[in-house]
Amino acid sequence: AKEIEPYLLEKGNIMITSKGRKFIKWPDTN
Numbered sequence: 001a002k003e004i005e006p007y008l009l010e011k012g013n014i015m016i017t018s019k020g021r022k023f024i025k026w027p028d029t030n
Helices: none
Strands: 014-016 022-024
């Protein structure tokens, strides 16, 4: 089990941790 589980927003390139910290995720190659 992970202490912090990042939640993906509809954008996909932005992640928010349970602590409320939001950061830009690495670009996904489609």
